[in-house]
Amino acid sequence: MNCELCGKVMDRYHEVIIDGVTMKVCHDCAKYGKEVTKRPVTVQREPVSRNIPRQNFVHVPPPPPPRRKTVNSTEDSDEPIIDFGKLIKKRREEMGLSQEELANKLQEKKNLVAKIEREEIKPDKHTARKIEKIMGVKVIEKVQ
Ligand SMILES: [Zn+2]
Known part of the structure:
Protein backbone atom coordinates (compact mmCIF):
# COMPACT_ATOMS: atom_id res chain seq x y z
CA MET A 1 0.00 0.00 0.00
CA VAL A 43 0.38 -4.42 5.77
CA GLN A 44 -1.75 -7.48 5.33
CA ARG A 45 -1.46 -8.77 1.86
CA GLU A 46 -4.68 -9.99 0.37
CA PRO A 47 -4.49 -13.74 0.72
CA VAL A 48 -4.92 -15.51 -2.56
CA SER A 49 -7.98 -17.62 -2.23
CA ARG A 50 -7.34 -21.18 -3.17
CA ASN A 51 -10.99 -22.02 -2.97
CA ILE A 52 -11.76 -21.36 -6.58
CA PRO A 53 -15.47 -21.77 -7.01
CA ARG A 54 -16.10 -24.86 -9.07
CA GLN A 55 -18.72 -23.26 -11.23
CA ASN A 56 -17.94 -25.53 -14.09
CA PHE A 57 -18.22 -28.63 -11.97
CA VAL A 58 -20.59 -30.99 -13.67
CA HIS A 59 -21.91 -33.99 -11.84
CA VAL A 60 -20.93 -37.01 -13.86
CA PRO A 61 -23.16 -40.00 -13.19
CA PRO A 62 -21.35 -43.23 -12.43
CA PRO A 63 -20.79 -45.45 -15.40
CA PRO A 64 -23.34 -48.21 -15.88
CA PRO A 65 -22.33 -51.63 -14.60
CA PRO A 66 -20.61 -53.77 -17.17
CA ARG A 67 -22.90 -55.92 -19.19
CA ARG A 68 -23.05 -59.52 -18.19
CA LYS A 69 -21.47 -61.77 -20.68
CA THR A 70 -24.30 -63.34 -22.52
CA VAL A 71 -24.23 -67.03 -23.16
CA ASN A 72 -23.42 -67.83 -26.69
CA SER A 73 -26.68 -69.49 -27.55
CA THR A 74 -25.63 -70.24 -31.08
CA GLU A 75 -23.24 -72.87 -29.84
CA ASP A 76 -24.59 -76.26 -30.70
CA SER A 77 -24.24 -78.61 -27.76
CA ASP A 78 -26.08 -81.39 -26.02
CA GLU A 79 -26.75 -80.89 -22.35
CA PRO A 80 -28.32 -83.36 -19.98
CA ILE A 81 -31.76 -82.20 -18.98
CA ILE A 82 -32.41 -81.15 -15.41
CA ASP A 83 -32.92 -84.03 -12.97
CA PHE A 84 -31.72 -86.58 -15.50
CA GLY A 85 -30.54 -88.76 -12.60
CA LYS A 86 -33.96 -88.85 -10.92
CA LEU A 87 -35.57 -89.42 -14.28
CA ILE A 88 -33.39 -92.40 -15.09
CA LYS A 89 -33.81 -93.89 -11.61
CA LYS A 90 -37.59 -93.48 -11.76
CA ARG A 91 -37.77 -95.04 -15.22
CA ARG A 92 -35.44 -97.87 -14.19
CA GLU A 93 -37.64 -98.67 -11.20
CA GLU A 94 -40.70 -98.53 -13.42
CA MET A 95 -39.04 -101.09 -15.63
CA GLY A 96 -38.29 -103.23 -12.61
CA LEU A 97 -34.58 -103.18 -13.25
CA SER A 98 -31.77 -102.98 -10.76
CA GLN A 99 -28.85 -100.71 -11.41
CA GLU A 100 -26.85 -103.76 -12.32
CA GLU A 101 -29.45 -104.99 -14.80
CA LEU A 102 -29.68 -101.61 -16.39
CA ALA A 103 -25.90 -101.45 -16.57
CA ASN A 104 -25.89 -104.77 -18.36
CA LYS A 105 -28.43 -103.50 -20.88
CA LEU A 106 -26.36 -100.39 -21.43
CA GLN A 107 -23.19 -102.46 -21.56
CA GLU A 108 -21.83 -100.17 -18.91
CA LYS A 109 -20.59 -100.68 -15.37
CA LYS A 110 -23.11 -100.62 -12.52
CA ASN A 111 -20.98 -97.94 -10.88
CA LEU A 112 -21.57 -95.68 -13.86
CA VAL A 113 -25.34 -96.10 -13.64
CA ALA A 114 -25.24 -95.33 -9.94
CA LYS A 115 -23.20 -92.19 -10.52
CA ILE A 116 -25.48 -91.03 -13.29
CA GLU A 117 -28.54 -91.56 -11.10
CA ARG A 118 -26.88 -89.53 -8.34
CA GLU A 119 -25.99 -86.98 -11.01
CA GLU A 120 -22.38 -87.17 -9.96
CA ILE A 121 -21.49 -87.46 -13.58
CA LYS A 122 -23.28 -86.48 -16.71
CA PRO A 123 -23.79 -89.26 -19.21
CA ASP A 124 -21.79 -88.68 -22.34
CA LYS A 125 -23.65 -88.41 -25.57
CA HIS A 126 -23.11 -92.08 -26.45
CA THR A 127 -24.35 -93.37 -23.10
CA ALA A 128 -27.26 -90.95 -23.10
CA ARG A 129 -28.39 -92.20 -26.51
CA LYS A 130 -28.32 -95.78 -25.23
CA ILE A 131 -30.32 -94.82 -22.14
CA GLU A 132 -32.86 -93.02 -24.26
CA LYS A 133 -33.17 -95.98 -26.61
CA ILE A 134 -33.45 -98.65 -23.93
CA MET A 135 -35.49 -96.73 -21.35
CA GLY A 136 -37.48 -94.45 -23.59
CA VAL A 137 -36.66 -91.37 -21.58
CA LYS A 138 -35.18 -88.12 -22.70
CA VAL A 139 -31.81 -87.63 -21.06
CA ILE A 140 -30.21 -84.96 -23.14
CA GLU A 141 -31.66 -82.15 -25.08
CA LYS A 142 -30.36 -80.22 -27.97
CA VAL A 143 -29.43 -76.72 -26.91
CA GLN A 144 -29.81 -74.31 -29.75
ZN1 LIG B 1 4.95 9.26 3.58
Missing part, protein backbone atom coordinates in the same frame (compact mmCIF):
# COMPACT_ATOMS: atom_id res chain seq x y z
CA ASN A 2 1.01 3.57 -0.40
CA CYS A 3 1.52 6.31 2.09
CA GLU A 4 -1.50 8.55 2.10
CA LEU A 5 0.70 11.60 2.42
CA CYS A 6 3.70 11.11 0.16
CA GLY A 7 2.52 8.10 -1.84
CA LYS A 8 5.53 5.99 -1.04
CA VAL A 9 5.09 2.24 -1.20
CA MET A 10 5.37 0.86 2.27
CA ASP A 11 5.39 -2.50 3.90
CA ARG A 12 4.39 -1.11 7.23
CA TYR A 13 2.34 1.94 7.92
CA HIS A 14 1.75 4.24 10.82
CA GLU A 15 -1.75 5.23 11.64
CA VAL A 16 -1.64 8.86 12.59
CA ILE A 17 -4.10 11.67 13.11
CA ILE A 18 -3.32 14.73 11.04
CA ASP A 19 -5.68 17.69 11.45
CA GLY A 20 -8.24 15.38 13.04
CA VAL A 21 -8.14 12.88 10.17
CA THR A 22 -6.79 9.41 10.66
CA MET A 23 -4.31 8.56 7.93
CA LYS A 24 -2.11 5.66 7.08
CA VAL A 25 1.30 7.02 6.38
CA CYS A 26 4.89 5.92 6.08
CA HIS A 27 7.48 6.14 8.79
CA ASP A 28 8.75 9.43 7.43
CA CYS A 29 5.34 11.06 7.38
CA ALA A 30 4.32 9.74 10.76
CA LYS A 31 6.05 12.67 12.39
CA TYR A 32 3.50 15.05 10.85
CA GLY A 33 0.67 13.69 12.82
CA LYS A 34 -0.23 12.22 16.15
CA GLU A 35 0.38 8.52 16.08
CA VAL A 36 -2.68 6.43 16.91
CA THR A 37 -0.92 3.08 16.98
CA LYS A 38 2.15 2.67 19.01
CA ARG A 39 3.68 0.24 16.60
CA PRO A 40 3.78 0.32 12.86
CA VAL A 41 1.19 -2.01 11.44
CA THR A 42 2.29 -4.68 8.98
Whole structure:
Protein backbone atom coordinates (compact mmCIF):
# COMPACT_ATOMS: atom_id res chain seq x y z
CA MET A 1 0.00 0.00 0.00
CA ASN A 2 1.01 3.57 -0.40
CA CYS A 3 1.52 6.31 2.09
CA GLU A 4 -1.50 8.55 2.10
CA LEU A 5 0.70 11.60 2.42
CA CYS A 6 3.70 11.11 0.16
CA GLY A 7 2.52 8.10 -1.84
CA LYS A 8 5.53 5.99 -1.04
CA VAL A 9 5.09 2.24 -1.20
CA MET A 10 5.37 0.86 2.27
CA ASP A 11 5.39 -2.50 3.90
CA ARG A 12 4.39 -1.11 7.23
CA TYR A 13 2.34 1.94 7.92
CA HIS A 14 1.75 4.24 10.82
CA GLU A 15 -1.75 5.23 11.64
CA VAL A 16 -1.64 8.86 12.59
CA ILE A 17 -4.10 11.67 13.11
CA ILE A 18 -3.32 14.73 11.04
CA ASP A 19 -5.68 17.69 11.45
CA GLY A 20 -8.24 15.38 13.04
CA VAL A 21 -8.14 12.88 10.17
CA THR A 22 -6.79 9.41 10.66
CA MET A 23 -4.31 8.56 7.93
CA LYS A 24 -2.11 5.66 7.08
CA VAL A 25 1.30 7.02 6.38
CA CYS A 26 4.89 5.92 6.08
CA HIS A 27 7.48 6.14 8.79
CA ASP A 28 8.75 9.43 7.43
CA CYS A 29 5.34 11.06 7.38
CA ALA A 30 4.32 9.74 10.76
CA LYS A 31 6.05 12.67 12.39
CA TYR A 32 3.50 15.05 10.85
CA GLY A 33 0.67 13.69 12.82
CA LYS A 34 -0.23 12.22 16.15
CA GLU A 35 0.38 8.52 16.08
CA VAL A 36 -2.68 6.43 16.91
CA THR A 37 -0.92 3.08 16.98
CA LYS A 38 2.15 2.67 19.01
CA ARG A 39 3.68 0.24 16.60
CA PRO A 40 3.78 0.32 12.86
CA VAL A 41 1.19 -2.01 11.44
CA THR A 42 2.29 -4.68 8.98
CA VAL A 43 0.38 -4.42 5.77
CA GLN A 44 -1.75 -7.48 5.33
CA ARG A 45 -1.46 -8.77 1.86
CA GLU A 46 -4.68 -9.99 0.37
CA PRO A 47 -4.49 -13.74 0.72
CA VAL A 48 -4.92 -15.51 -2.56
CA SER A 49 -7.98 -17.62 -2.23
CA ARG A 50 -7.34 -21.18 -3.17
CA ASN A 51 -10.99 -22.02 -2.97
CA ILE A 52 -11.76 -21.36 -6.58
CA PRO A 53 -15.47 -21.77 -7.01
CA ARG A 54 -16.10 -24.86 -9.07
CA GLN A 55 -18.72 -23.26 -11.23
CA ASN A 56 -17.94 -25.53 -14.09
CA PHE A 57 -18.22 -28.63 -11.97
CA VAL A 58 -20.59 -30.99 -13.67
CA HIS A 59 -21.91 -33.99 -11.84
CA VAL A 60 -20.93 -37.01 -13.86
CA PRO A 61 -23.16 -40.00 -13.19
CA PRO A 62 -21.35 -43.23 -12.43
CA PRO A 63 -20.79 -45.45 -15.40
CA PRO A 64 -23.34 -48.21 -15.88
CA PRO A 65 -22.33 -51.63 -14.60
CA PRO A 66 -20.61 -53.77 -17.17
CA ARG A 67 -22.90 -55.92 -19.19
CA ARG A 68 -23.05 -59.52 -18.19
CA LYS A 69 -21.47 -61.77 -20.68
CA THR A 70 -24.30 -63.34 -22.52
CA VAL A 71 -24.23 -67.03 -23.16
CA ASN A 72 -23.42 -67.83 -26.69
CA SER A 73 -26.68 -69.49 -27.55
CA THR A 74 -25.63 -70.24 -31.08
CA GLU A 75 -23.24 -72.87 -29.84
CA ASP A 76 -24.59 -76.26 -30.70
CA SER A 77 -24.24 -78.61 -27.76
CA ASP A 78 -26.08 -81.39 -26.02
CA GLU A 79 -26.75 -80.89 -22.35
CA PRO A 80 -28.32 -83.36 -19.98
CA ILE A 81 -31.76 -82.20 -18.98
CA ILE A 82 -32.41 -81.15 -15.41
CA ASP A 83 -32.92 -84.03 -12.97
CA PHE A 84 -31.72 -86.58 -15.50
CA GLY A 85 -30.54 -88.76 -12.60
CA LYS A 86 -33.96 -88.85 -10.92
CA LEU A 87 -35.57 -89.42 -14.28
CA ILE A 88 -33.39 -92.40 -15.09
CA LYS A 89 -33.81 -93.89 -11.61
CA LYS A 90 -37.59 -93.48 -11.76
CA ARG A 91 -37.77 -95.04 -15.22
CA ARG A 92 -35.44 -97.87 -14.19
CA GLU A 93 -37.64 -98.67 -11.20
CA GLU A 94 -40.70 -98.53 -13.42
CA MET A 95 -39.04 -101.09 -15.63
CA GLY A 96 -38.29 -103.23 -12.61
CA LEU A 97 -34.58 -103.18 -13.25
CA SER A 98 -31.77 -102.98 -10.76
CA GLN A 99 -28.85 -100.71 -11.41
CA GLU A 100 -26.85 -103.76 -12.32
CA GLU A 101 -29.45 -104.99 -14.80
CA LEU A 102 -29.68 -101.61 -16.39
CA ALA A 103 -25.90 -101.45 -16.57
CA ASN A 104 -25.89 -104.77 -18.36
CA LYS A 105 -28.43 -103.50 -20.88
CA LEU A 106 -26.36 -100.39 -21.43
CA GLN A 107 -23.19 -102.46 -21.56
CA GLU A 108 -21.83 -100.17 -18.91
CA LYS A 109 -20.59 -100.68 -15.37
CA LYS A 110 -23.11 -100.62 -12.52
CA ASN A 111 -20.98 -97.94 -10.88
CA LEU A 112 -21.57 -95.68 -13.86
CA VAL A 113 -25.34 -96.10 -13.64
CA ALA A 114 -25.24 -95.33 -9.94
CA LYS A 115 -23.20 -92.19 -10.52
CA ILE A 116 -25.48 -91.03 -13.29
CA GLU A 117 -28.54 -91.56 -11.10
CA ARG A 118 -26.88 -89.53 -8.34
CA GLU A 119 -25.99 -86.98 -11.01
CA GLU A 120 -22.38 -87.17 -9.96
CA ILE A 121 -21.49 -87.46 -13.58
CA LYS A 122 -23.28 -86.48 -16.71
CA PRO A 123 -23.79 -89.26 -19.21
CA ASP A 124 -21.79 -88.68 -22.34
CA LYS A 125 -23.65 -88.41 -25.57
CA HIS A 126 -23.11 -92.08 -26.45
CA THR A 127 -24.35 -93.37 -23.10
CA ALA A 128 -27.26 -90.95 -23.10
CA ARG A 129 -28.39 -92.20 -26.51
CA LYS A 130 -28.32 -95.78 -25.23
CA ILE A 131 -30.32 -94.82 -22.14
CA GLU A 132 -32.86 -93.02 -24.26
CA LYS A 133 -33.17 -95.98 -26.61
CA ILE A 134 -33.45 -98.65 -23.93
CA MET A 135 -35.49 -96.73 -21.35
CA GLY A 136 -37.48 -94.45 -23.59
CA VAL A 137 -36.66 -91.37 -21.58
CA LYS A 138 -35.18 -88.12 -22.70
CA VAL A 139 -31.81 -87.63 -21.06
CA ILE A 140 -30.21 -84.96 -23.14
CA GLU A 141 -31.66 -82.15 -25.08
CA LYS A 142 -30.36 -80.22 -27.97
CA VAL A 143 -29.43 -76.72 -26.91
CA GLN A 144 -29.81 -74.31 -29.75
ZN1 LIG B 1 4.95 9.26 3.58
